[in-house]
Amino acid sequence: MAVMRLAGLLLAGGLVLSGLSLGVASGHEESDAAEGSRALSEAGPPPLDPQQVEAGRKIYQKYCASCHGARGEGQPNWETPNAQGELPAPPHNAEGHTWKHSDAMLYRMVSEGWRDPFNKTRHLTMPAFRDQLSSDEIRDVITYLKTLWTPEQRQFQWEETQVRGGFPAPSAASTSQPDGARKQNAD
Numbered sequence: 001m002a003v004m005r006l007a008g009l010l011l012a013g014g015l016v017l018s019g020l021s022l023g024v025a026s027g028h029e030e031s032d033a034a035e036g037s038r039a040l041s042e043a044g045p046p047p048l049d050p051q052q053v054e055a056g057r058k059i060y061q062k063y064c065a066s067c068h069g070a071r072g073e074g075q076p077n078w079e080t081p082n083a084q085g086e087l088p089a090p091p092h093n094a095e096g097h098t099w100k101h102s103d104a105m106l107y108r109m110v111s112e113g114w115r116d117p118f119n120k121t122r123h124l125t126m127p128a129f130r131d132q133l134s135s136d137e138i139r140d141v142i143t144y145l146k147t148l149w150t151p152e153q154r155q156f157q158w159e160e161t162q163v164r165g166g167f168p169a170p171s172a173a174s175t176s177q178p179d180g181a182r183k184q185n186a187d
């Protein structure tokens, strides 16, 4: 569709020859789409919404900083299981690995809670926030975390989100507690 519209524009602009060759190319919609998404990822992640960042920063200080640190620095020795055999809260800044997860995955971790599968206990060391935070608030706090990453990490996380999925659509998210997500975390 975009190609057709572009071809139309070019034709309208009098570039009949380019218009014709685009008309031929539009017969291969798939390769056009692939080229489109590659061009998009080269362009880099879209800028963060400053209002979401600011809202997220406040939520972070209130609900997350006690474990993950005031500046997202995490707990000491976060890579080593503690005396209970549980992993301490990791950093969310450039030293951690939060940036390796897609928006969809980060949303699920915050909403449903999380524990490393190799923890010795079954305790949800990362608490579930779905009863305390709205879907918008979860999105905002994750948006704030993105300000703690390097441009390369932001780029990686953005590409990961293109492949593995973004935040739930507002309508789907408003009916909280998606059954599928809860089941996946239950074991």
Ligand code: HEC
Pocket (backbone or CB within 6 Å): 059, 060, 063, 064, 065, 066, 067, 068, 086, 087, 088, 089, 090, 096, 097, 098, 099, 106, 109, 110, 114, 115, 116, 117, 119, 125, 126, 127, 129, 141, 142
């Ligand atoms: C009671 C302490 C505690 C609080 C409060 C807490 N977390 Fe966590 N969080 C953890 C722990 C511990 C882990 C690591 C769990 C594991 O891997 O076993 C974790 C893991 C995470 C992860 C996964 C990171 C990764 O790289 O795998 C995310 C994302 C996260 N927390 C976000 C948040 C956000 C956002 C908040 C505030 C809304 C928050 N956490 C509040 C303890 C906490």
